[in-house]
Amino acid sequence: MTAYRRISVAVLAVLLTSVTGCVPLPESAGPNTSTAATASPNDVVTRSVTDVERFWTARYPEVSRGAAFKPVQGGLHPYTETDLPPACGDEQGVYQPNAFYCPAGDFIAWDAQTLIPQLQQQFGPLLVGVVLAHEYGHAVQTRLGVSDQPTVVLEQQADCFAGAWMADVLAGRSQAFTGVTPAQLDNTVAGLLLLRDQPGTPAQAAQAHGNAFDRIRALQDGVEKGVATCAAYRAGNVPVTEVPFTSREDAATGGDLPYAEAVTSLADDAQGYWSRAYPELAGKPWPTLPVRPFTGTPPSCTAPDPAAGGAAFYCKAGDFVTFDNGRLGPQLHQNIGDNAVGMLLGDLFARAAQDRRGRSTSDRTGQLAVDCLAGSWTNDQLNRQPGQGLTLSPGDLDEAVAALLAFGRAAEESGPSAFERIASYRNGVLQGLGACT
Template sequence: MTLRRRRAASLIGSALVAAALLGGCARAVSGTGDAARWNATTVGGLEITNGASGPRPGVPDSPLAVVGGDGGELDRLARNAVDDVQRYWRDELPATFGRRFEPVVRLVSYDSRGPDTTVCGTGTAGAVNAFYCRADDSVAWDRGQLLPVLDDSFGPMAVVAVLAHEVGHAVQSRLGTADGRSIVREQQADCYAGSVLRWVAEGNAPHFQLATGPGLNQILATLFFIRDAAGTGFDAQGAHGNAFDRVSAFQFGFGEGPARCARMDEAEVRRRITQPASGQASSLDAGAGNLRVDDRDALRALEQTLRAAFDRPDAAAPTVDPSPPPCAEVRGTAPASYCPQTNTVGLDVAELARIGTPPEQGTGGGLGDFAAFAEVASRYALAVQHAAGYPLTGLATAQRTACLTGVWAATIMAGRGAVLQLSPGDLDEAVAEMLRPRSLIAADVNGAGIPSGFARVEAFRDGFTGGRTTQCLQEYR
């Protein structure tokens, strides 16, 4: 997870491999567009809610049988989740695709810490996973490690989301679309999971409820957690996508429904995927490491990319100052702030360095260099809005800011010649930053942010894929 800078003929920076629990989820045994609009006050047309997310109280458990289960709470959670997901497809598959939905034949629970058994032709010892098996039309999950981690870290709806993804593979099997490149199948299954979770958020699920505010943000955090390791090529066997791409696919399903998911094919995925192919990043990563955000050369390079992305001849560029004077007009926002009175982007370099420290190298809650640089870019984006005569407070400002930060990110994609360049994992750092309660990437000049993580990511993606400042300024008013 690095942001690279180029010095002379060499690139500095490398991918830090992040562990992902779900290395591959749809198993087959041999021989046997644009997302819906998310605005600052609704999520795909649904009101933002802050209520409970998780199992509905007082609802009878599903009668579905589970092979190998221990009768515990996590198996009960998984059984109810699969039951609700299949109820969705029982109505949706004929309504959208004109096909009858047949429930999966078997549900299998195993403990990856226990004695080795065989599921779908593979041993379960150490198999921290959940998957759909085409050979016997089953959905299996690890109750020993995977489900406890998901439930403890992100809540019970994380388990529902993962199993909705796996049943999505069963839907592919029923539609005859289960073959082809891994990344296409997995992106489509994420999309199908998004359509199921939309149905849950609308209050239709018998066993579960989902708030569209923090509840959905936890789903996005789950997708960040189970992303591909940085450096995994999109063409690799079992590739699912980085966090940015997985969130995008989920949002397509949540906003537009399963018909949008079915349109995903290799050409569509290749057009929008941000994960490079195998080998594309390896030549750039040799001998590199996460940039020190407090390095003066790195900060100068950052400012150079911001000027290249945004500066206009008819507007004065803001000054980037590590020791800014007080600004009476606005509330300070750490670790970076914008003062319209002096047209200054002020930096708290020590705090930026803390955020820029990868989680594996520190204990201070850091995210990585790109997350820190993107927070600076967001404050520079406020100067762009100020020069264009736009207000600097309010939800629309926060959306424009996220969009413009995405524009800047697109200018430093590898191969575009920028002095700083994106490397594997950087966009995932942006997703992680935007899911924090006080994200600056999606905040106005006083730090007031968009309440919906979906809307934050949507606005950033608009800028990243559109690549034009004028589009951000005109779209978010």
Template structure:
């Protein structure tokens, strides 16, 4: 919203290379007995990570110290290559050529060279275009990834870096290509590889489509660009993409395979970005304090945008208000029988601050984590007015989708008349996505229940951001 604070993230170190990392911890949401599938696959809760008896690595790692994390990284690179040995010819009708070298270094020491430069203080994973080499820091980068996201966090990042090699080998990118294009193609290729793992094809790793895939998506969010100001010297330079954009690219690959990645170009990225803001104006903070006034402002904006016949009333109460046949979903709840939205203001403030998370600065935290949850309850009122069922997995994903529609409309320029007071700003969409993954309320039904797969929740939200109300009802009818 107008008045949004800057969200910090680690910026990638590049040496004719690409890559970045940070960490995040999330909180699970409740599940349904029969949740939707994930990109056409069954939603599973099975094992995730290194298999008990993985096939040996087929690539030697230069510079390794024989550590466990180097062992996992070597297995991951070998696994990614096994995927591309079959997927590359099928996609590009040409033989696959592996990278020339796989390199490990210790960023705390002065004795390493990668891409023609010292590896001291290079806490990163990267692909070097001139040398066709893939490498990583074993002192902090990979151990941090493994602690935050498990073995599949390591595999995901190395699959991303290998994606740069595939983009260059296939001719999809060259020296003149913008970083934004190269990064999102690599995100997409990593998604294609992880789909292969989730389908049970990997001889070294497994990935369930519930919490395992959720952790991978958390890692993708963490690699987002920081929010910049329009007058920033580096605004728009060396872009990698917002969390929303990078997650979208990853999901394209996971859902439709490598051929979908080949269709990503700057025009497609621009169409996907649409009118969503990417930078803050001078003097903007991006944070709109959560108050009774701001809640009413959102209610007014929703009424202007969607023009409901019977707008729900807003009630402020810190205690759950009884509602026939419906459980409350604090800090915001919708009651169909009274057509009202109950708001625990203190709880909503806390949700926007994400103070309960161990490392909140690594998430896209901020006011729109709270406001997107608030908007979702008004989207339930919209569904109720249309006579839709509100207590099902379909209702949960339909709510996420409609919340995406509202988000896009409040970020649009020009915005709907009367919605001036809550115009969304750069970073707000990423905050909504983070909330949908970590607490799930903006993607839940009238009881606050959602599907366990963050992939499905985020996918539904994206359908709404890029679509409209009718599309949400048609897809999640």
């Protein structure tokens, strides 16, 4: 955050560049399984491409005025340091831990030495499928003749096309990926967090792909709305939230406030937001909500309403919120950034708003409402002018998504997955309080 701005952090890998579409090498992730989990990386790629071609054979006529789909004519090219990819037009093949579509040669190439094996090992085969579906999305753009858009729009359109394919997988029409679980979806989202632009990258940059918030939004657009929505992506209708840093000081800190200042400033800002928003939501004033961070033993509370795995909660009986200030808060700030702390406080204040107006927070619907309400606070920050309170810095939305992923990873049980929670938060961010009512 900035003192009149926002909250931020830079924890993820810098994107590597490629000819058109690209993905970078990740740093870490959790385990994942699927139908293809025991297959070799090359087999997963082959199955993925075959399945993506099956999908486009069926769906391409919907967006091409009935024209039939034609697979890439230049072939599929795995490459390594000793077996380089083909040249793409005037660009000679070089080794990068990458994947790309070459429009000049109408082929798809990928790093079979490092990138794909590590994506599969760290995030699971479904992410490998999404990467190949994304690159095939660029081939579809070429076939549709829509490649004259800014790079960031084309990249998010390819993400959207990948999401439309993933919806087909989730609907049970894929032979390559069956029985996908919420946990596998969440692992895929975790991988996408690393496949984003460095915070501060302007959306107008020549190789801009989008921040994680925008890329996940585009993927979810495809999942929820299908190929027609994706095909209509243009510069004027894609909500790009990626912005550059506005000062050298902001860039030097990654947009992050010091931890103690972040806690105080964010809590005060949430208090101010809900004093304005709660009367609209509930038709009555917002009583000041005490924030009582703890170290060691949490404050006593009968039947607390927990968040973040129980290390934070809203106490309805005492009407206060609290969180672990010895470990949870500092670790969120250090490992993700100041807006991860903001996401924690956003959850707690939204939980209090739900409880105070007599609505559930414990079931699936209630949790998704909490996430949307937290997003409505972010929407308020996103639309402020300098001097009107905390505003968002580059990386802040990605930090919020990373925090939601940490709080809400699916455990194969009940309740919404992080994938669903991020979608609900996104609705609040993009549409404001009205989306949550």
